[in-house]
Amino acid sequence: MHAHSISSSSPRAAGSPNRPGNRAATGVPPGPPEDSPKAGGGTAGSPGTAARGRNRMDMRQVVTDRIVAMLEKGGHVFRERWTRAAARGVPRNGKTGVPYRGANVLLLWEAAIEEGYASNVWLTYRQAQSLGAQVRKGERGVLCAHFERRARDGRGDVDGVLPVGGAGEEAVAADSGARAGVLMCLPFWLFNAAQIDGLPLEVVDLGVAAPTASVQVPVERAIRLLGGCNATIRHGFDQAAYLPGLDEIRLPWPRQFTSAEAQCATALHELVHWTGHPDRLNRCFGRRFGDAAYAFEELVAELGSAFVMGHCGLVDATVEGHAAYIGAWLQVLRGDRMAIFTAARLAQEAFAFIVAREMPALAESAASAGGA
Ligand SMILES: [Zn+2]
Secondary structure: OOOOOOOOOOOOOOOOOOOOOHHHHOOOOOOHHHHHHHHHHOOOOOHHHHHOOOOOOOHHHHHHHHHHHHHOOOHHHHHHHHHHHHOOOOOEEOOOOOEOOOHHHHHHHHHHHHHOOOOOEEEOHHHHHHOOOEEOOOOOOEEEEEEEEEOOOOOOOOOOOEEOOOOOHHHHHHHHOOOOOEEEEEEEEEEEHHHEEOOOHHHHHHOOOOOHHHHOOHHHHHHHHHHHHOOOEEEOOOOOEEEOOOOEEEEOOHHHOOOHHHHHHHHHHHHHHHOOOOOOOOOOOOOOOOHHHHHHHHHHHHHHHHHHHHHHOOOOOOOOOOOOOHHHHHHHHHHOOOHHHHHHHHHHHHHHHHHOOOOOOHHHHHHHHHHO
């Protein structure tokens, strides 16, 4: 039961200035298109071998198909998996330390859960070699996507390559803009630290999840996020909802939830919707309240709340009083190859917006003072 923010202003990537550092933030090492296919093809059994000829593969479709496959496992399955993965933190590059973003985060989380990797650290085949380490023979890399803008005349390899930040809205703009050039979605392959022999210890240590989530009670952490955002929350309603017109979160009475964790999880889901208000991240997906726009905002909220709940350690909590929209999301994703990239980026922006406002914990300062 969600209304979401629809505004008449034109869509824009609010809240995510394209910082100079964004090239690195895509998590791609310099020169990835050349580096990457070798990274995949170089080891036996890598999916890269099937995808040679980097422009032949429709990467947007490949990534969309993978995410759709995850969603088709059902709401509880992917929600639990992604929240659990999120509790270990965002995957990062072992050489640069830069976190991955957008859809790549989902692809890496899924691979980590599927294969049981404990580490958050990922490297290309070449990066591992450059650190004096070696991807073990037979290991399969995880296919990720990287966006790059090329001049329209096709000779843009030299002067037309413009890195694109989070992969999403910019891409849509590029597709519709005549002079912007062609936005290429290129594959690269990553290997988990667990697939690599001989990594320096400091790289391995990067992958050890920060213990913050487990140190504190998840509910307390959720309350610090909710309190820090200072959203208007009213109780006593049948269903959980965010009303953009009133800029108000509505929840059932606390005693109607099956647990404090479920109450927090539900409130956090609505808080992700709350970040989309025109005064905040201004998520606007269309001028009318269409089914597709509605389903898209739900997908953003679902992904965003997985990030937020993972951050809090609310891994077993269920979002209650909330209809399942999976069928509608799947339709959106199947009908638009860019949708998952944009949704994942917007979800990450919402997560960053919420976490930036987290109230400090007394326990943290007390603990550090006591330890010193
Ligand atoms: Zn919702």
